[in-house]
Amino acid sequence: MPAARRWADSLAASTGPPVAEKRPLSDPGVLRRGAPFAGVAFVAVAVEALTATSSSNLPVLVAVVLTVGALLTAAWVVPWRRLPAWSEALVPLGFFVVVALMNHARGAAATGYPPLVMLPIIWLALYGTRGQLRVAIVATAATLLTPLVLAGSQIYPTSTWGLSVLALAVGAVGGPAVQRLVDESHQRAADVAAVGAITRALTAGADPRPELCAAAAAVAGAGFAVLFEPDDDGVLVATAGTDGLDLDELRVDPQTETAATAQVWRTGRRLYLADVRTDPRASPRLTALTGAVAVLFQPITRDGRRTAVLIVGFPDVRAHLPQAALDLVELVAAEIAAAIDRADLVALMAAQARTDALTGAANRRSWDEALDRELARAVRTGDPLTVALLDMDHFKAYNDSFGHNAGDALLRDLVQALRTELRTGDVIARWGGEEFALALPVCDMAQAQVIAARLLALVPSGQTVSIGLTQAGPGDTPRSLVGRADRALYLAKDGGRNRIGALPAPALPGEIDRAAS
Structure with a gap:
């Protein structure tokens, strides 16, 4: 499905007031809506039939x-849902033919039927668009005044002018007033629904960003919404969006690009583009990927800090957005800012729960999980896994000489130095005190010996370490593996420190028997 069509379908299903499509004859409840109007029409016909004074009026x-009968039958049997929405205005507009005929039947006398034009006006004020209501007011003038102008006083008495003009004035003033009240009622209902959507988004799960994007699209009556946040390099990347968006393709570099997203990120001011096809500030890439035509760019800030940009897009040209929609999008933006802060806090707390506060290395809990995972992977794949225990030499003496603050700084500097030599997938954890554990996946003992030798040369402040190495073998558990690395560490300590101790994995019983023979 093309992007523009996808957004149009999404737009038609949204709850926002700017795009609510009125289908009074095809939506459920048509009988309840139409019964009062049909009842008045039947009463008018019955009155005309009972009070007719001339047989010449019979054809009329x-x-x-x-x-x-035709109008009521059409309202009931025509498959309006298959037709354009505007076609449903033909039934109430057709009632002007009824009024014209009844006026003509009583034209020579003072007719009381001009007020019947209020029926289609009221119907279209309740269920129609502003354009349809204007057509009804013009049809009212044509129905009531045209016969008076063309036929004059020979058929229509002068008193008819006053009644007709009065009916037209009431319709011209009352119809729009009723429609405004209906629109305001729909707006309030939509606002309540929007607040509910925001509330649901905030309770949807650990990361409410996707639900908040959906809420932003709903409250604005938009086809899509997407959230841009900066990555570590300062590039704005799409972190959440409504369904159907390829987030991986949406990236904006505010340092080099001048498009609207980058502009809003730099300035922190909201921007609305009514037609991106003719606006040079629009990004052709964003337009091509989303099919957007009108786009709202809402900056997201928290405590004066820029944190993200929310983009809300529409598949058609819109000169402006209602203030209520802008206010609700701003409300969603504020909740997104709070959600980002909460998510960052949760991530920080999760990291702290798995990280040694002093050195930044993994803590024992995180180490246990990592070693379980890496040992299971080694068993599954057959790849080697080497574990090392590293202990600072004479650390107590260093603390006694330079103080505990200096000792803490030494441990931090050691971890930083070790990380420069280790790979991304290697694990370094603080085992306790001045002792650290290393897990080296896909690394055998020979390779680990080379790495350990380089680590000996990285110890800061002129200090030394001792390292114990062992490779995982068949039947090893995390406990047995670390225990053997610990024994290897004592070999290094007993051998004079500042060196490497190594213990190979124990052979299987069958291999021992073969070696003995």
Whole structure:
């Protein structure tokens, strides 16, 4: 499905007031909506039939009955959902034919039927668009005034002018007033629904960003919403969005690009583009990927800090957005800012729970999980796994000489130095005090000996370490593996420190028997 069509379908399903499509004849409840109007039409026809004073009016009366019947039948049986939304205005507009016929039937006398034009006006004020209501007001003028102008006083008495003009004035003033009240009611209902969507987004899960993007699209009546946040290099990347967006393709570098997203990130000011196809500030890449035509760029800040940019897009041109929609998008943006802070706090707390506070290395809990994982992987793949225990030599003497603050700084500097030599997948954890554990996946004893020799040369402040090495063997558990590395460490200590001790993995019983023979 093309991007623009996808956003149009999403837009039609949204709950935002700017795009709510009114389908009074095809939506559920048509009987409840239409019954009062049909009842008044039947009463008018019945009154005309019972009070007719001339047989010459019979053809007109038959035409009235047939027209009313046709309109009611069409309202019930026509598959309006398959037709354009505007077509549903044809039924109430068709009632002007009924009014014209009934006026003509009583044209020579003071007719009381001009007020019937209020029926289609009220219907379209409740269920139609502003354009349809304007058409109804013009049709009212044509229905009531055209016969008076063309036929004059020979058929229509002068008093009819006053009643007709009064009916037209009431419709021209009352119809728009009713429609405004209806729109305000729909707006309030949409606002309540929007607040509910925001509330649901905040309770949806650990990361509410996707749900908040969906809420932003809903409250604005938009086709999509996407959230951009800076990565470690300062590039804005899409971290969440509504369904159907390829987030991996959405990247903006605010340092080199001048498009609207980068501009809003730099300035912190909201920007709205009514038609991105003709606006040079629009990003062609964003337009191509989303099919957007009108786009709102909402900066997200927290305590004066820029944290993200929320983009809300529409598949059609819109001169402006209602203030209520802008306010709700701003509310969603504030919640996104709070959500980002909460997510960062949760991530920090999770990292702290798995990290040694002093050195930044993994703590014992994290080490146990990592060693379980790496040992299981080694058994599954057959790749080697080497474990090392590293202990600072004469650390107590260093503390006694330079103080505990200096000792703490030495441990931190040691971890930083070790990381420069280790790979991304290697694990370094603080085992306790001045002792550290290393897990080296896909690394055998010979390779580990080379790495350990380089680590001996990295110890800061002129200090030394002792290292115990062992490779995982068949039947090893995390406890047996670390225990053997500990014994290897004591070999290094007993051998004079500042050196490497190594213990190979024990052979299987069958291998021992073969070696003995």
